[in-house]
Amino acid sequence: MSAIIPAPADLVAPTRFTQDTLDWVPWVEPLPIDEVTDHHYEALVQRSRVKNPYFRLLVRDPDILRERTKTDLDIFLNTDAGLPRAERELAATAASRLNGCVYCASVHSAFTTQYSGRREDVQRLLDEGVSTRIDPRWDAIVDATVALTATPAEFGADEIAGLEAAGLDDLEVLDTILSGAFFNWANRLMLSIGEPGVPPAE
Structure with a gap:
């Protein structure tokens, strides 16, 4: 049987959302x-x-x-068709930012930057939150993910129409939904069984 263990006394909690490794x-x-x-x-x-x-x-x-x-x-890795990897990671980042999962947001925002090259835009999403405006396509992906994350049962035609209006095809819409939904679940799991920490300075 696994045991409940206390967090280390010297654990330093992150004070902001970051693209740095935690x-x-x-x-x-x-x-x-x-x-x-x-x-x-x-x-x-x-x-x-x-x-x-x-x-x-x-x-x-x-x-x-x-x-x-x-x-x-x-x-996230089957990218033969559908949404580019950067935008799948963007959906994961948006869900994590809304849910307050600092660790997941750090991992997937870093991947968003890696695959898009848009570090400043990604950091703005982390700093200002999911209501910040970046560009029509990214805004549509973030907005759809937020709607799905906040109240999954209310996600529907309006959000899909917003994605289509931003130029996403059917497979890209599906990938947005899958990426956001997976992290809406994954955040809740990670938040319930541990916590993030800032790595010690070398």
């Missing part, structure tokens, strides 16, 4: 590396994730983690 500290004990089996590694999908305490915590239920990870990778 640590993440679990409140429930991750599976020790020496207890990870071949079945666990299969569930991790990418073996390097065993070093990450978040995934070692989730791998306590390996079958669910495997399906979660395959869904995640398909939404």
Whole structure:
């Protein structure tokens, strides 16, 4: 059985949304590396994730983690058609910003910048929040994600029409929905089992 563990006394909480790399500290004990089996590694999908305490915590239920990870990778890495990677990451960033998940926002805002080259625009979204205006296409993606995140059952024709008016085709609309919906769920999971921290200065 996993144990509830306190956050380290020297943990420094981030004071703002950032594109910088953050640590993440679990409140429930991750599976020790020496207890990870071949079945666990299969569930991790990418073996390097065993070093990450978040995934070692989730791998306590390996079958669910495997399906979660395959869904995640398909939404964000299967970019043969549909939304460009930068805009999938933008939707994840918008959901995370609205939900207050500083850790997820840091990861996915950095990816948005990496794939778009628009660091200042991405930082403005983090600093000013999801109501900031950037350009019609990004605004439509953020607005649709916010509507889906805030009250999923009320997301509908108006949000889809807004995406279409900004030039998104059917597959791009679908990718916006999938990216935002996945992180609306993922944020709530991460916020309930741990907290972010600023890495110690080297």
